[in-house]
Amino acid sequence: MTVLSLSKALNEGMRKAMEDDPKVLVMGEDVGKLGGVFRVTDGLQKDFGEDRVIDTPLAESGIIGTAIGLALRGYRPVCEIQFDGFVFPAADQIITQLAKMPMRSLGAIKLPVVVRIPCGGGIGAVEHHSESPEAYFTHTAGLRVVACSNPADAYSMIQQAIRCDDPVVFFEPKRRYWEKADVDTSSTDWWTPFDRARVVRPGADATLLAYGPMVKTCLQAAAAAEEDGRDLEVVDLRSLNPLDQPLVMESVRRTGRVVVVHEAPVNSGFGAELAARITEQCFYHLEAPVLRVGGFSTPYPPSKLEEHYLPDLDRVLDAVDRAFGY
Amino acid sequence: MTAEASRGAEAPPELVQLLTPEGERVEHPDYDIDLTPEEVRSLYRDLVLVRSIDLEAVALQRQGELGIWASLLGQEAAQIGSGRALTDADMAFPTYREHGVAWCRDVDPVKLLGLFRGVNHGGWDPKEHNFHLYTIVIGSQTLHAVGYAMGIQRDDAAAATLVYFGDGATSQGDVNESFIWASVFNAPIVFFCQNNQWAISEPLEKQTRIPLYRRASGFGFPGVRVDGNDVFACLAVTRKALEAARTGQGPTLIEAFTYRMGAHTTTDDPTRYRVASELEAWKLKDPIERVKAYLFKNELADQAFFDALDAEADQLGADLRRRCLAMPDPQPLDIFDHVYREPHSLIDEERAQFAAYLEGFEK
Numbered sequence: 001m002t003v004l005s006l007s008k009a010l011n012e013g014m015r016k017a018m019e020d021d022p023k024v025l026v027m028g029e030d031v032g033k034l035g036g037v038f039r040v041t042d043g044l045q046k047d048f049g050e051d052r053v054i055d056t057p058l059a060e061s062g063i064i065g066t067a068i069g070l071a072l073r074g075y076r077p078v079c080e081i082q083f084d085g086f087v088f089p090a091a092d093q094i095i096t097q098l099a100k101m102p103m104r105s106l107g108a109i110k111l112p113v114v115v116r117i118p119c120g121g122g123i124g125a126v127e128h129h130s131e132s133p134e135a136y137f138t139h140t141a142g143l144r145v146v147a148c149s150n151p152a153d154a155y156s157m158i159q160q161a162i163r164c165d166d167p168v169v170f171f172e173p174k175r176r177y178w179e180k181a182d183v184d185t186s187s188t189d190w191w192t193p194f195d196r197a198r199v200v201r202p203g204a205d206a207t208l209l210a211y212g213p214m215v216k217t218c219l220q221a222a223a224a225a226e227e228d229g230r231d232l233e234v235v236d237l238r239s240l241n242p243l244d245q246p247l248v249m250e251s252v253r254r255t256g257r258v259v260v261v262h263e264a265p266v267n268s269g270f271g272a273e274l275a276a277r278i279t280e281q282c283f284y285h286l287e288a289p290v291l292r293v294g295g296f297s298t299p300y301p302p303s304k305l306e307e308h309y310l311p312d313l314d315r316v317l318d319a320v321d322r323a324f325g326y
Numbered sequence: 327m328t329a330e331a332s333r334g335a336e337a338p339p340e341l342v343q344l345l346t347p348e349g350e351r352v353e354h355p356d357y358d359i360d361l362t363p364e365e366v367r368s369l370y371r372d373l374v375l376v377r378s379i380d381l382e383a384v385a386l387q388r389q390g391e392l393g394i395w396a397s398l399l400g401q402e403a404a405q406i407g408s409g410r411a412l413t414d415a416d417m418a419f420p421t422y423r424e425h426g427v428a429w430c431r432d433v434d435p436v437k438l439l440g441l442f443r444g445v446n447h448g449g450w451d452p453k454e455h456n457f458h459l460y461t462i463v464i465g466s467q468t469l470h471a472v473g474y475a476m477g478i479q480r481d482d483a484a485a486a487t488l489v490y491f492g493d494g495a496t497s498q499g500d501v502n503e504s505f506i507w508a509s510v511f512n513a514p515i516v517f518f519c520q521n522n523q524w525a526i527s528e529p530l531e532k533q534t535r536i537p538l539y540r541r542a543s544g545f546g547f548p549g550v551r552v553d554g555n556d557v558f559a560c561l562a563v564t565r566k567a568l569e570a571a572r573t574g575q576g577p578t579l580i581e582a583f584t585y586r587m588g589a590h591t592t593t594d595d596p597t598r599y600r601v602a603s604e605l606e607a608w609k610l611k612d613p614i615e616r617v618k619a620y621l622f623k624n625e626l627a628d629q630a631f632f633d634a635l636d637a638e639a640d641q642l643g644a645d646l647r648r649r650c651l652a653m654p655d656p657q658p659l660d661i662f663d664h665v666y667r668e669p670h671s672l673i674d675e676e677r678a679q680f681a682a683y684l685e686g687f688e689k
Contacts, residue, residue, distance in 0.1 A: 051480055057510060062469055062503035069473020072458070073481070093500070096463050097470070100447075104459055107664040108451040142665055165667040195671070242672040 001184055007040045007177040009151035010116075012185060013158035014041065014078060018048055024162055025070060027054040028063060028080030028116075037082055038118055038177055060090035067113045068097055076112045078162055084119040085128030091136070098167045099142030110165045114158070119147075120213045120263045121310055122175035124303040131300055132212075132264035137169045138241045138273070145241040146194055147171035149215035151181040153192075153238065160194035173213035197244035199251065203233030206257035206323055209248065209274055211237040214261045214311060221316035230320065240270055248274070249281050256287040257323040261311050266294040288326035291319045339537040339551050341583060344558040347611040349619025351558075359562040363626040369557050370617045370627070371635055372406045376426040377614060378639035379435045382646050383425075383442070387592040391650060392442040396423045400555070400587030403613030404520050406430065407560025408488065408582070411568055414456065415485035417478075419471040422460040423520075424490050431457035435642075436649040445656050465491055465498030468517065472504045475513035475571075486514040486571035488564070494525025496541065497533045505545040505579070514571035516564065517542075517579045520554060522586035527599040542579035554584030555613040585611070658684060 004012060018024045026041055026048075032055035035042030045053035056063050060081060067077035081087045087094075094115065102109050121130030138145045144166050148154040154172070161168040184190055192198055200215060201222050208218040215236045222232035235251055237243065252258050258278055260271035275290035293311045301309050342357055361369075380398050387395040398405060405426025412418060412430065420427055425438055433450050440449035441460060448459035461467035471489035478485050495501050496519060508515050521538055523530055534541075542549025552563040560582055567578035585608040589596050596605075621627040662677040 057503070057506050059503040059506065061500055062507050065466065065469020065500060065503070066473030066476060066507055069470040069475070070477045071473075072452070072470060073474050073477025075477055075480070089499075092463065093466065093469065097461075097466055101459070102667065103664045104447040105452065105664070106446060106449070107667070108453065109459075110667050144666070144670075166670075242670050245671070245675075 001182040003180050004151045004155065004183045005178050005180045006148070006151045006154045006173070007038055009155040009183050010040050010158050010172065011042055011044070012183075013155045014162070015044060015047070016185075017078075017159050017162040018044065018052065021076065021162075023075045025052050025054065025075050025077045026080070027056050027067060027077055029056060029058055029082050031055060031080050036080055038174065040116075040172070040177070041080065060086055061093050064090040064093035064098060064113070064115065068093065068101065068111060071111045071113050072109065076162060078114045078116060081115060081117045083129045084117055084131040084133055087115075087117055087133060090115075094137070094143070094169070095140050099140045102166070103142060111167050112162070112165050113167045114161045114170050115168070116158075116170045116172060118174040118177075119171045120173050120175060121300060121306050122213065124306070126303070127300065130303075130306065132262065132295070134169075134171055134240060135264060135268060135270050138270055142167065143241060144168045144195070144239070145171070146239045147173070147212035148238070149173060149176065149212055149236050151179065152183045152190075153236075155183050155185065156188070156191040157194045157238070160191070164194075171212055176213055176216065179216075192238070195239040195242055195244065197235055197237045197239065197247040199233060199247070200236045201232070201234040203231040203255065205231045205255060206259065206320055207233045207235060207251045207255045208259050208261060208316065208320075209235050209237060210261045211240065212263075214263060217311060217313060218261055218316060221313045221320070224313055225317060225320060230324075232320065243273075243277070245277065245281070249278070252278050252282045253285040256285055258286075258290045259293060259316065259319045259323055260290060261293045261316055263295055263310055265297050266292045267297045269294050288323040291323050293319045339539070341551050341553050342559050342563055343553040343556050344562060345556045345616055345620060347555070347616050349616045349623055351620065354559075357559065357562040357566060359558050361558070366617070366621065367627055367631065369406060369410065369561070370614070370621060371638075372410070372426070372429060373402045373557060373614045373617060374635055374639050375642055376402055376406065376429050378643050379429070379646060380425060382643035383439065384588070384592060386439070386647060386650055387442070392439060392592075393444050394591050394593055395442050396591045397588035398423050398425050400585045400608065400613065401520055401522060402426055403557035404554040404560050404582040404584050407557040408518050408564040408580070411561050411564035412456075412488060413485070413568075415483065416568060417456045417458070417471075417474055417485065417487045419458040419467040419474070419487065419489040420460055421464075421467070421490050421492060421495075422462050423492075424460070427490065428457060431455040433457055435646050436653065439646075439650050440653065443650065443653060445653055465495035465501040467491070468495070468501045468504035469507070472507045472511075472513050472515055475508065475515040476511055478514050479511070484572055486516060486568045488516045488518055488568065490518050490520065492525065493519065493521040493523065493530055493533055493538060494528065495519070496538055505542070505577075508577040509546040512574070512576040514574070515577045516567040516571055517577060518564065519579065519581045520584055521581050522554075522584050524586050524590070524596075524600065526590040526594060537581065539579055539581035547577045547579065549579040549581065551581045551583055554582030555611045555616070557613060557617060584613075
């Protein structure tokens with residue numbers, strides 16, 4: 001066991017992937033000497049050279065577009081988009097090319113490209129540095145969309161994403177980068193497949209569904225609810241596309257109450273997909289409507305207001321209270 | 327300063343030409359080509375046959391057998407000249423109009439029709455031909471081509487990448503980003519812009535105030551304008567640029583100055599935006615007629631050669647029509663194929679549900 005921060009766990013995971021496969025490349029803005037603005041790629045260029053850890057021009061469409069070309073040549077590029085709000089210049093390449101080219105080729109082409117996106121708020125940043133754009137990508141067929149929430153998953157999931165022959169959009173909870181935990185880097189036996197969800201806290205009375213940065217918030221809410229005599233289950237979805245429906249539905253059928261929590265705006269957010277599927281598949285098991293806690297239908301606010309925008313322990317518990325009011 | 331005044335300050339664009347519209351061979355100080363009679367006849371055959379394929383495809387669309395077709399009429403020399411400059415190891419990235427380049431890469435013409443007939447989105451294996459799939463979103467493929475060229479660099483391979491795009495595409499961000507990337511990484515790539523004067527209805531003036539090939543200097547690599555209706559010049563210029571790319575001398579922008587003699591696609595009506603006299607003027611510069619004149623004047627081919635080629639072209643068209651009509655339609659459950667390479671639970675679930683739904687009709 002090694003104690004690793006989430007960012008270091010990602011770093012170690014990429015390092016391992018690069019050692020295992022010489023075709024793995026890392027590319028993005030400032031990923032070389034600087035090691036990325038969050039230091040997730042720290043030291044990789046020093047050890048693997050400038051041909052494998054590529055400081056790119058400041059052009060996100062260029063990063064994804066050239067990564068596609070490198071993948072066509074047999075490489076496995078891991079692209080860093082510096083911040084969530086900077087992914088939109090690359091949206092065309094991700095949505096119209098990366099996601100669709102394998103089907104366009106009738107399977108002749110594989111595009112094992114990972115698009116890493118530090119996401120979410122809570123770090124006091126300026127505009128465009130705190131967003132949660134996952135729903136734009138879960139809506140796009142051809143992409144896998146995953147989100148890690150803790151160092152161990154960060155370590156295993158980034159390696160699984162790199163090994164995967166499909167394009168993967170990989171969300172990293174930037175405000176959790178510095179959180180530390182034990183990670184077993186000596187074995188892969190403990191790895192959970194990266195398209196599966198996991199119950200991170202078993203409970204009997206209600207299910208909290210979360211991913212990325214909100215998993216910790218939900219665990220805190222569950223601990224607080226325990227003092228009120230409520231036994232909350234917390235599910236870390238880990239993969240949004242595909243969604244691990246069997247695990248989610250099993251939990252919901254047991255508890256009968258669900259609160260979905262994400263930082264992204266509630267309106268047309270991923271929680272809407274969860275609510276619809278749960279209603280379709282668990283209608284007779286529900287004691288209350290599926291409730292959603294998330295960002296407001298506003299642009300992300302200035303940082304002095306973000307504590308009000310972001311779901312926190314109290315807003316989660318408020319929703320739990322409402323779920324028990326039916 | 328007015329646009330006119332700023333344009334007037336520039337030196338007039340130079341056009342590399344090795345064969346005049348009248349079929350006269352001319353010399354150029356930087357570019358030369360030494361072709362055997364057999365090679366000239368072979369290029370002429372390519373030009374004639376790809377025009378025949380194109381005319382047949384237009385006819386198939388008019389008869390409802392294709393949903394749409396993007397004609398290459400008038401651009402045969404640009405495509406055959408550049409396409410024949412490629413070696414097997416080189417990789418080409420087309421738009422959706424490079425039927426002539428596809429021909430040079432040995433892609434069966436019927437495979438081009440699948441996309442336009444609606445049976446698939448792209449019907450050939452790019453690796454088999456070193457010819458990528460058609461890309462419909464304007465300019466996107468230029469970045470793929472640069473990335474591929476960066477891969478060639480990392481493989482230390484003796485190869486280059488040739489990427490096609492049009493005059494309209496030069497306004498796209500991706501094309502400009504691809505110029506920057508190619509330049510800073512010194513990627514082994516040749517940018518081949520077929521300036522056919524029209525981006526659907528928008529004339530060149532809507533895209534640029536300077537000749538397109540001059541854009542290259544701002545990005546830090548050479549640009550050259552070639553007579554896009556001169557197959558000799560297109561071959562010579564592309565060959566030299568590809569060799570420079572293969573030998574570590576970086577990218578080149580080639581602007582092939584040509585003309586889209588047909589509509590943008592079969593859904594377009596050029597009479598709404600351009601005058602007939604423009605087309606008539608360009609017909610005098612037809613890319614095929616000048617090679618025919620050259621063959622005749624130099625007695626490199628006899629009437630029997632032309633007759634046999636006409637018959638071959640007719641046969642190719644008829645064969646293409648027959649095989650187009652015989653192309654099997656895709657099956658409903660094919661919708662779910664190839665979306666992902668690895669198992670995907672949502673796709674599996676939807677496929678099973680839709681299969682069950684379809685079975686309900688059979689009972």
